[in-house]
Amino acid sequence: MQGARQARKYRLQGAGLDLALPYLMLAPGLMIVLGVLIYPLWDGLRASTRAYRYGSPISDVGLQNYVRLWSDAQFLNSLWVTVKFVALSVSFEAVLGFALALFCLHEFRGIRLLRTVLIIPMVITPVVVAIVFRLIYASDAGMLTALSEAIGGGEAQILGNPLNAFIGLVVLDVWEWTPLMFLILLAGLQSLPHEPFEAARVDGAGAWRVFADLTFPMMRPVLAVAIVLRTIDAFGTFDQVFVLTRGGPGEATRLVSIYGYDTAFKFQQTGYAAALFVTIGLVVLALAFSAIRLLRRVDAS
């Protein structure tokens, strides 16, 4: 009898504050997540099924907004521009970043300084980067124009020419985000074991074979992660384009982010814009998942 009461007492102590404590400690974080992540997501999903006028929902239209997207030539064009932009930028960034990381793996005088300097573009506020590039690209008083005139050419037409503006945007993105690739890949390279490389040297491999047979295969998972990260990020590029070209000239640099922004805030089609962004979100999600699946398969084989 005494023993049973004692046992119940212990159980009750265990069932009280002790059990609730983990949930209590989780609660603030959970509230924040609910407030800033889950609610806006749900609100956005709800908005994407409505029609708006003057900023207020007027009717539920079901999936009509989603259906309309695929017959909207402007949307399809912006999607195409975005895919081109992402593919070009990310591949340049991957190649350049890998090359720089390989170079910076060697120890020599000033290497620490060089590694630090290479990171700088990444830490500058994107809007500031865009302003600097506008100063470089400007056709009247830009640096490129100055350079061109110094060697006897005319004004450099960058932002006024559709193709040049697009290339200019890619260059900006490569300049700003190669450091991220560089950083991830350098960390990856530094974490590789030394011995297989020494073994390969003894076994008779030259620099190129060491790279092709060892470095690259061993780095593939890291490279894949870096590319996935950058791809997701590049799909959401907004501020640089907004400052540099606002999507122009014409639709040459109008990424989906800019088109969605215009739809929502210029044309006040909140519901349609929400549907657009939900769609893009799903596309990026699908990309990320398939990339991760691909990664796993490479890993497992």
Next chain:
Amino acid sequence: MSSVLFRNVVKNFGALNVLRSLDLAVPDHKFLALLGPSGCGKTTALRILAGLDMPTAGKVFIGERDVTRLQPRDRDIAMVFQSYALYPQMTVAENIGYPLWIRGTPEAGRKAKIGEVAAILEIGHLLDRRPRQLSGGQRQRVALARAIVRDPAAFLMDEPLSNLDARLRLTMRGEIKRLCQRLSATTIYVTHDQVEALTMADLVAVIHGGELQQMAPPIEVYDRPANRFVATFVGNPPMNILPAAPGERGVMIGARIVPLERTRLTACRLAEIVEIGLRPEDCSLAQPGEPGALPGEIYVVEPMGNETLVNVRLEGGNVSVRAGRDFRGAVGESIGVAFDPANACFFNSAGLTAVHRVNSNGRVK
């Protein structure tokens, strides 16, 4: 196969002097163990031979060739690393075949050779696996297979057994020895384990503080150590060292006189010996008061199964004695330690062996 020669090889890492003038000659077809405590420079010596590190000064020869400034791949060597250093993303077969593939051996010849060495090392059933799917012992075998798949001038092994568990280490020790004898290959084997060095090698080079202490066949290193360091590093338990001084009719150990034959006593006196060295198996336990035995008391008793190690505290220090498995004694009991001085060696104040034991072949019991 080729001989290997180090001539005055010096290696500094910044201000740190790792090798000070190493001279070493390994004859063709011999198995040399580079033995020394960690940090003694033995691995550095091996890496210099492999071409992975450059010597600060001196020359390295493989056969007749001066390879000091050559790239590793131009030295015609094969190396087994402590961590195996397998290529993680290649299969076992690709790992083994890599040295051949890189040299452009046609596929048919490559396959045949891979099959051959895989059979020797009994890993034929693992050829399609990847290194991470293998156990430590299997990885070790793959690393060995990759080394012997070619016919290099020399094999270099950097503590290949130290990542294996104790039991596997014993097995692989025997197998590597067999393999090297079968290939009759010039082998440089780095180890800090004196048992490995003694059991496997034709020649043992003991290195300490970046300097060669002694190079000789294992038995000679064991029986006729060149100095106090070699004497205490080789052998388990290590050689017992007691302070000693030459006296009128024998050697004085503490207050006791141990009689010594005339010529050796003269040699001891001339060399001004300060210490006597005795192998544990050359000592025996005796009754406390027995004439000629050194009196002491039991300090530790360690039954090993096949024998008992008895540590006895004597006047000048502690001494290990190998006793029979049926030895019974309590800690603190009085006991005597007897030995035949013909088996003892003597060190001078510089730590060099001044007077060796009488007979290096037959032990006097």
